Amino acid sequence: MVRSASSRVSNHEAEHRVAWQTLPSPHPEERHPFVASRRMRARMSDGAYLYVVKCSDESLYVGTTRTSLEARIAQHNAGTFAGYTHSRRPVQLIFSEWFDHVTDAIAAERKLKGWSRVKKLAFIRGDFTKLQTLAKRRS
Template sequence: MARVHNYFVYILECAEKSYYVGVTNDLEARLSQHNDGENVFAYTFARRPLLLRYYQRFDQIEDAIDFEKQVKGWSRKKKEALFEEDWSEIVRLSNYKNK
């Protein structure tokens, strides 16, 4: 029997309105780590409080990592279209050089 795995790509909105994109196999624990400030060197440490704006579950870690890398390269507008699951806007924004 194949084992089901859970991997998550998530986007946090930081207190100063920047976005942080990450990947984890335990979304709840990872959000606690970010919000508790467990790593003083983390991007999110000085940008708390944090708000979970989006997450997507994957069965395969490779798929999650590929999607994380893709989204990290997206503009703010594309990420915000993702929050709304506005796929036509994501496609439209993908057709511009200055995404």
């Protein structure tokens, strides 16, 4: 079952939904001296999908794409790119979410890649109680 951001969620889920936080912008003195062109700034603000696929060995792969999800999953299954999923085909899409800004999708991807398999699956299922339990610091 693929859950997407466009699907309706209950009020309870909406209240407990994990909010992706973007990385804070650097202090003006810490910014890189490079100034992006207008074309590059427009491209950086374009949206992207965050997606999770289940591989043939039951492992999970988290990625982002600015193209269509169908095309990206087809690329994974065709082995177009050498990488993690190349030897773990076929893959199956189990989660996707659209972000209006590619930088937000990348930040969410990095966050999910740092999570355990159990935590990723709880998020995908929408099990926010379990997610909160898993998020607590272990001492």
